[in-house]
Amino acid sequence: MSALLVQAAPEVLSAPDTAWMLVATALVLLMTPALALFYGGLVRAKNALNTMMMSIAALGVVGLVWALVGYSLAFAPGPEWIGGMQHLFLRGVGLDAKGSIPQLLFMAYQGTFAIITAALISGAVAERMRFSAYILFIALWAVLVYAPVAHWVWGGGWLGRAGVLDYAGGTVVHVNAAAAALAVAMVLRPRRDYGRQALLPHNVPYVLLGAALLWFGWFGFNAGSALGANSAAVLAFVNTFLAPMATLVVWMGLDITRTGKATAVGAATGIVVGLVAVTPAAGFVSPASAIAIGALAAAPSYFAILWRARTSLDDALDVVAAHGVGGATGALLTGVFATVAWGGTDGLLAGSVGQLGKQLLGLAVVAVYSGAATFVLIKAVSAAMPLRSAVRAEATGLDITEHGEEAYTRGEGTVLVLPLTAAEPAPSLQSALEGSA
């Protein structure tokens, strides 16, 4: 949703636009459970529920924080650097037109972006962060980092005015989440087994299902950013259709060239990287350019993932390589391929060098602000409570220690504690042992 589109649209409600945006909001909301599957499949079985809960919890925590505080700070009229307070607690957010859809719907649609952006960070802290510390962190992060950045680019703030093009959130969502992920992963330090044991995905079919559902939801993310059922939505939709195809093909080609085999985890990652890369460009470039962006985005993220695994940076699920590198590649390529003819402003190929500079500015500002503010925030949270789970808990797995559940329990050796409705409880192994002692 370029600031241009928001401002240019007539303030009259449109039924078709409203219908499409209702669907788009539901589509983007689905991306967060899809991310839960994607991330959940990539971790070990003993942390599957914890990892999935980090995404699911964001639906509740960040969604509420957004409605009560974040929306106002991002989208209420205000100064260049932060939105106003007039929409706190949804005051004044009603069925009046915002563009051509009710403002209430606009608030909900934007809320789904805040939710998934916060949830994306969880990939960097997987398998070692205490759940309560994570909850506190994402609640504060949505207000202190996401809302201002969304305001700068989309809410009438200074980056949008400076002409930074970010159609659906390459910078606001992906670079923002990745810079935060980098800061949190560094503060949290690596998992205790990192670099000593192979930490393998426990369910690759989940990863594929997650990637597929992310793609499905991403049509709402990018085409919904047109904020109406219009030709811009069609362009963004088709670009979201084409770009990941190109990334997927190139990714498999890189896999085959390097090891002789196309991997499924690689294919899932390639799809996500393609989606990330086309996000800032979706409504500004031709479909042919979207294919080029998708193809060009594969290699940087591919090699960033290979390189990251050899470092001491335990960004467990490669948020930085997929979303940071992919988002940055997409944002810069937007400055290369954008044209007025397809709804953007002219980029490098259309003869304007300046746009590339603006894209670089947007990237750098968001990455630096998000990285620095997140660093301060996570340090503050660590002053209030421990960030890391205990050594023992990390070894046992966070599903049992943080949630008191297992993803794949077989029920063998379980003794019913509650509810006990039988007159006489079955003797347990423990009580039998105590009795014989």
Next chain:
Amino acid sequence: MKLIVAIVRPERANEVLEALFRAEVRGLTVSRVRGHGGEVEPVETYRGTTVKMELHEKVRLEIGVSDHFVEPTVRAILDSARTGEVGDGKIFVLPVERVYRIRTGDTDEMAVTPPIPAAD
């Protein structure tokens, strides 16, 4: 020859394997098992149902060794599997009547120990 059966914590299994390979124990079988060793029982809740998990995930190693390998093997497992808390597991050393290596038909010591034992 002896059959060494060790039950260890899954989270120590990699350390145990490393220690065994360092002790030059090469042939072994590993399985995931569930067992009870008197450790604290975690409580889990699924909707209205609360349960105590009496059986814990364990890793069971079976290693056939010749007599002079028993001591280093047991030592390697003891050192690598111990955390000091209840539930670290057990090691059983059992007598073995016959051992055959299927590929060659070798029997007994020849079947469990490399033909030329380490010089030391």
